[in-house]
Every structure is written in structure tokens, then in C-alpha cells.
Amino acid sequence: MAxxxxxxxxxxxxxxxxxxxxxxxxxxxxxxxxxxxDLGESVVLKAQVWTTxxxxxxxxxxxxxxxxxxxxxxxxLGLKLGGFPVDRLLVEQKVEIAREMFLSIYVDDSVxxxxxxxxxxxxxxxxxxxxxxxxxxxxxxxxxxxxFRGHEARxxxxxxxxxxxxLLAVSSVLVKAVKLFRSCEARSxxxxxxxxxxxxxxxxxxxxxxVDDYAVFxxxxxxxxxxxxxxxxxxRLDRIAYDVExxxxxGTFYFIEFDDxxxxxxxxxxxxxxxxxxxxxxxxxxxGFCLANFxxxxxxxxxxxxxxxxxxxxxxxxxxxxxxxxxxxxSQEQYNSARGLVKAFLETPLTVPAVVRLGGNCEDExxxxxxxxxxxxxxxxxxxxxxDSAAECAQRLRELVDHPDRWPLPGPKPRENEAELVVNYGxxxxxxxxxxxxxxxxxxxxxxxxxxxxxxxxxxxxxxxxRLKITPREAARGKCTECLACEQECFFRGENAVxxxxxxxxxxx
Numbered sequence: 001m002a003x004x005x006x007x008x009x010x011x012x013x014x015x016x017x018x019x020x021x022x023x024x025x026x027x028x029x030x031x032x033x034x035x036x037x038d039l040g041e042s043v044v045l046k047a048q049v050w051t052t053x054x055x056x057x058x059x060x061x062x063x064x065x066x067x068x069x070x071x072x073x074x075x076x077l078g079l080k081l082g083g084f085p086v087d088r089l090l091v092e093q094k095v096e097i098a099r100e101m102f103l104s105i106y107v108d109d110s111v112x113x114x115x116x117x118x119x120x121x122x123x124x125x126x127x128x129x130x131x132x133x134x135x136x137x138x139x140x141x142x143x144x145x146x147x148f149r150g151h152e153a154r155x156x157x158x159x160x161x162x163x164x165x166x167l168l169a170v171s172s173v174l175v176k177a178v179k180l181f182r183s184c185e186a187r188s189x190x191x192x193x194x195x196x197x198x199x200x201x202x203x204x205x206x207x208x209x210x211v212d213d214y215a216v217f218x219x220x221x222x223x224x225x226x227x228x229x230x231x232x233x234x235x236r237l238d239r240i241a242y243d244v245e246x247x248x249x250x251g252t253f254y255f256i257e258f259d260d261x262x263x264x265x266x267x268x269x270x271x272x273x274x275x276x277x278x279x280x281x282x283x284x285x286x287x288g289f290c291l292a293n294f295x296x297x298x299x300x301x302x303x304x305x306x307x308x309x310x311x312x313x314x315x316x317x318x319x320x321x322x323x324x325x326x327x328x329x330x331s332q333e334q335y336n337s338a339r340g341l342v343k344a345f346l347e348t349p350l351t352v353p354a355v356v357r358l359g360g361n362c363e364d365e366x367x368x369x370x371x372x373x374x375x376x377x378x379x380x381x382x383x384x385x386x387x388d389s390a391a392e393c394a395q396r397l398r399e400l401v402d403h404p405d406r407w408p409l410p411g412p413k414p415r416e417n418e419a420e421l422v423v424n425y426g427x428x429x430x431x432x433x434x435x436x437x438x439x440x441x442x443x444x445x446x447x448x449x450x451x452x453x454x455x456x457x458x459x460x461x462x463x464x465x466x467r468l469k470i471t472p473r474e475a476a477r478g479k480c481t482e483c484l485a486c487e488q489e490c491f492f493r494g495e496n497a498v499x500x501x502x503x504x505x506x507x508x509x
Contacts, residue, residue, distance in 0.1 A: 001187045001210035002227035005048045007090045009189075009207030016180040018173050019203045023092030029073035035091045036066045042094040045072055050230075051082025055124055059086065062094060083232040095203060100193035102126050103174065105142075105181045107188070107212075114142040114181065118174065120160045122193035136160075148178040169202045170194075184222060185215035217246060228256065237293075237312055240506040244308045248431050251301025251332070253309050255293060257316065262290035265320045265401060268313040270356070272326025272337070273298045276390070280325035280357070283394035289323070292316045300332035304431060304482035304502050306340025311504055314348045321401050324356035325390045334358040334366035338383070339484040342373045343500075345381060353379050353400035353407070357393045359386030373492055375411035417441070417496050427468060428476040433502040435480065435487075439465040441497035449494045450486035459486065 004012075010020040022039055025048065026032045036043055047059035054060050059081045063069045069091075079086045102122035108115040119137045121129055130137050138159045142148055153171035162170055173194065181189045190208045197203060211219065216227040226234045226242045234242070241255035260266070269284060269291045271277025277296055284291060293316060297309050313322070324341070337358060345354065354374075358366040367383035374381040380400055384393050400407065426436035442448075442465045450466050451459050458479055460469040466486075470479050482502070490498040 001229050002213055002216050002222075002224045003050050003229060004209045004211065004222065004224070005050070005088075006046065006207055007048055007088075008223070009209040010090075010204065012180055012184065012209065013177070013191075013204050013207055016176045018176050018180075019201055020207075021092040021095055021203055021205065023090055025088055025090055026073070027077075027088050029070045029077065032073035032089060032091050033066050033069050036063075036069055039091065039093040041065050043069065044092050044094050045069070045076055046090045046092065047076050047079060047081055047086040048088045048090055049081045049084035049086055051084060053124075054081060057081045085233070095195070095201075095205070096198040097193075097195045097205075098198045099196040101170065101195065102130070103177060103191040103194050105178060105186070105189045108141075111141055113144050114178075116140045116142055116148075116156065116174070116178065118156050118160055120162070122195075126192055142178065148175060150175055153178075166196065169196075173202055173204075184209065184219055185212050186210060187212050230256065232259070236506065237315060240504065241309070241312050243505060244305070244312070248302075248305055251299040251305055252296060253301060253305050254296040255309065255312060257293045258291055260292070260318065264288055264290035266290045266292045266316075266318050267321040267323050267397070267401075268292055268295075268316060268319050270295045270297070270310065270313060270322070270324035272296060272324075272332070276325070276327030280323070280390040280394070283325070283390040284323050284397075286391070287394045287398040289321070289394070289398070292319050296326075297337065298326065298332065301336065301340075302482050303336040303340040303343070303484040304429075304433065306337045307343045307484065307502060308340075308504050310341050310344030311348065312507060314344065314350070315507060319352060321352050321397050322350070322354035322356070323394065323397050324354070324358070325393055326357070327359070331361060333362050334360045335362050335369060336483065338366035338369040339488060341370060342488060343484055343502075345374050345377065350374070350377055350379055350381065353397065353404075354381045355384065355393050355397040355400065356382070357384040357388060357390065359384075359388075369488075373488060376413045378410050380407050414492050415496075421497070421499050423499070425465070425467065427472045427480070429480045429482050429500075429502075430476060430478045431482065431502065433482060433500060435475075436499045436501070437466060438497045441495040442466060445490070445495045445497065447494065449489040450498055453485035453489035455483040455485055456481050 007025045014020050024035045043063050045061050047054055061072045063072050076089055077086055100122040102119040104117040117137055117139055138156050140156055153174040157167050157171040186209050188210045191204045193205050195203055195205050213227040216224050235257045237257050245253045267289045271280055295309055295313055297306050363385045370383040421438045423436040424439050428434055448461055458470050459466045487498040487500040
């Protein structure tokens with residue numbers, strides 16, 4: 001899930017008509033001091049990090065004047081809470097609390113719908129309080145089709161023991177919160193505490209919102225940088241990988257880099273499918289490896305997406321091997337994965353042994369592509385199929401890592417042209433890539449292997465050279481699936497007349 005900071009959630013609540021304390025986000029002690037004059041003498045300074053129990057960790061502090069604000073702000077901005085360095089604070093007006101409440105709206109997968117929880121108590125330690133007093137919680141399943149009405153909110157608040165003006169004020173917050181929950185396609189929205197102040201206002205003193213990963217692209221207004229629920233700030237490769245995923249809807253590419261705090265040999269891990277990937281990760285760990293990352297390319301991604309995933313994984317430091325293993329019975333065409341890996345391994349170039357389990361559709365073709373087209377590399381690349389277990393594959397990678405003296409000798413290098421490619425024909429692809437041809441070399445190719453290799457069938461021979469049989473606009477809108485077959489078949493079996501460029505912003509610069 002993509003999480004929002006407290007100040008972002010409160011901005012949304014304010015726009016939805018829910019009261020929040022006056023406040024401002026600052027990044028320095030000087031800005032915190034200047035904010036006090038606008039808010040009054042007594043303020044609260046709150047670290048803006050994605051972690052729970054901020055108060056218990058010292059991330060929420062009170063100040064009673066400008067002279068107290070600067071040292072507290074400096075101290076908070078030097079903290080690291082729950083793995084996150086504190087780089088900004090929310091400075092808010094302190095309010096006098098008369099009553100604390102709890103409100104949560106979340107998607108409950110067990111009932112396949114949103115659920116609203118409301119309790120007349122709230123604040124720190126609410127989980128323990130509600131766990132010991134479940135009778136104080138009002139739970140209501142929300143309709144997926146009908147809007148949440150005022151009378152429903154009043155019924156919930158009345159059940160919690162509220163009456164009169166207080167009932168109306170609190171139930172109004174519930175209606176607005178549910179509307180916000182739906183409008184930003186959240187997975188969860190929690191206000192704890194929701195308070196009644198001594199002067200009769202109802203305010204949200206905290207707000208946590210998590211948005212559905214797959215809805216983020218519809219909400220640029222939320223300013224979500226990376227739709228991942230990380231336990232630390234995103235790394236450079238995390239950001240690069242997320243940009244690849246968000247800009248290519250075909251299949252899934254999930255990447256998360258792990259901390260380098262383990263003395264065991266690190267390997268790049270490339271899974272395909274949740275359950276099979278978990279099993280394969282366990283197999284690698286059982287062989288004494290530390291995983292540098294978790295990657296999942298599933299849902300039948302194109303070869304170009306697998307290529308970008310592999311390139312990003314190989315950009316990690318201090319890896320001793322590359323382990324690819326998923327479910328073993330994937331329904332996706334595994335030759336796409338094989339071609340993506342071949343391009344990545346040749347371009348990087350690969351310097352560590354790779355063991356890749358490509359079980360699933362077209363696994364025979366995929367393994368042959370992978371092994372034949374990388375046989376000239378100075379490191380072994382081995383492909384395995386569905387009958388080969390993840391444990392056996394992990395064991396084989398361990399043998400290769402531990403015994404480089406036993407590696408097979410590389411095969412002969414494919415013939416390469418001495419002169420550079422002279423581009424005189426080409427077209428753009430859907431992810432900002434480019435397919436270019438040197439037609440002078442194409443004239444020398446007797447078999448036109450790029451034509452027969454093209455999976456979507458968009459190439460044809462015109463006057464003895466390959467050209468599109470569709471318009472360049474159609475190719476750029478997705479008719480060219482970026483299968484990479486034309487380039488690889490031309491390189492290994494033709495005249496090396498095709499070049500496919502697939503940019504990875506942030507990695508190539």
C-alpha cells in the first residue's frame with residue numbers, strides 16, 4: 001500500500017470538511033520557530049515518518065513558547081524512528097482535549113468490502129484498549145454500491161453512546177471520512193484520536209491513510225512518489241524500479257532492495273509469482289545466501305520489462321550470483337523472460353553465475369534460448385524447468401558460487417561487425433524504446449530472420465529489407481510488444497543489423 005504522511009492526510013481531511021488543528025510542515029528549527037507566531041504560544045511538534053507509536057519513541061513533543069521550539073525541533077530532526085530519518089515536522093497548535101475517540105475505515109478482505117470501526121475512546125495504546133474492551137467498538141460493513149448516508153452515521157454514533165449536538169458533529173465527520181476514503185481509493189483511513197475539544201470542536205489530531213497501489217496512477221494529486229510500503233526510505237534502485245512499473249501496465253514488476261547488513265554471500269533474487277517466489281527465497285536462504293532484493297515479474301510481462309528488471313537487479317553491489325525461480329508452473333510465455341534475461345546479461349555484462357528456473361509455458365524454448373545465447377559469456381548461465389525443484393536450483397547456484405574452478409569453458413563468441421550500425425530505418429516503442437535497422441546489412445541477410453522471429457508479426461520485407469506492415473504510430477502504441485526477438489535472432493543468426501534501445505531513467509544516466 002502507498003502510505004501518506006500525517007500532514008498529507010490532514011490536508012485531505014481539511015479539504016473534505018473535517019476539522020484539523022492549525023499547523024504547518026517545516027524542515028528546519030528556524031522555520032519551526034517562525035511558525036509559532038502564527039499558531040500561538042503552545043504547540044506540538046510531530047515527526048513525519050511512517051511508523052507507529054511515535055509518542056513512545058519520542059517523536060511527538062510539546063513546547064510552551066518560541067524559546068522551547070528550536071532545541072526540540074533540532075532534536076527531533078536528528079532522530080531516526082522505525083528506520084526512517086526524521087526530515088520534516090508538523091508544527092500544530094496545541095488543543096485542549098475534552099474527549100478522545102477512534103475512527104477507522106479499511107478494506108476487509110475477509111468480507112470483500114470496506115468496514116468502519118468507531119469507538120468512544122481513543123489515543124495511545126488504542127489496540128490494547130479495544131482488545132480488552134471489544135464491546136466499546138461499533139463495527140459496520142459498508143456497501144460497495146451505495147453511498148454512506150447521514151442516518152447510518154448517526155446510528156453508529158448513537159450506538160456508541162452519543163446524543164444531541166455531539167452526535168450530529170461526530171456523525172458528520174464519519175460521513176465525510178467515508179467519502180474521502182472512497183474518493184482517494186484508500187485501503188485504510190484511521191483517525192486516532194478524533195477529539196472533542198473543551199470549546200466544543202471535533203478535530204482529527206492524527207490521520208493515517210494508505211492508498212491502494214493499483215489506484216495510485218489515478219491520483220497524481222496525492223503526490224505519492226513510490227507506491228510501496230517500505231520500512232525505510234526508498235533507495236535509488238527502488239525509485240528506478242517503481243518508475244518502470246508505473247509506466248508499463250503489462251504484467252507485474254515488483255522490486256524492493258534489502259539492507260546490506262548480512263555477512264552471508266549476497267545474490268540477486270528474481271521470482272515469478274508470490275507462492276513460488278517465497279518457496280524459492282527459502283531455498284536460497286537454506287543454502288546460506290543473503291538476498292540483495294526481492295523481485296517479482298509475473299502476469300505475463302513482456303521481454304522488455306524482464307530486461308529492465310534484470311538490469312536493475314544487476315546494478316546492485318556485492319552480489320555473487322543471480323537466482324531466478326518462481327512457481328515452476330507459470331502460465332506466462334517463458335520465452336519472454338528468457339529473451340529479457342539474455343539482453344540484460346549481454347548488455348550489463350553478467351559477471352556472476354546465474355541459475356534460472358523457467359518452468360511454465362514454452363519452458364523448453366525458454367531454456368534453450370537462455371543457455372545457447374549466453375554460452376559465450378565467461379560465467380555460467382544455466383536454465384531449469386518445472387521438473388527441477390527450487391531447492392535443487394539453489395543448491396546448484398551454491399556449487400557454482402563456491403567452485404568457480406569447475407565452471408565450464410565459455411563457447412565461441414558470436415560474430416560481430418567491426419563497423420558501427422548505420423541506422424537508416426526505425427520506429428519507437430510503447431515504453432519509450434527504439435528499434436533501429438541498418439538496411440545495408442539487412443541486404444546481406446539471406447534468411448530475413450527478424451521477420452520470422454517477430455512474434456506480433458508486424459514486420460515484412462519491402463524491396464529486400466524489413467519494414468513495418470503497420471504504421472509507426474501503431475507500433476509506438478503497443479503493436480510492437482518489445483519481444484526483443486528481432487534483435488537477438490539477427491545478432492546470433494543474421495547480420496547484426498538490428499538494435500533495440502530500452503531506456504531505464506536513472507540507471508542509464
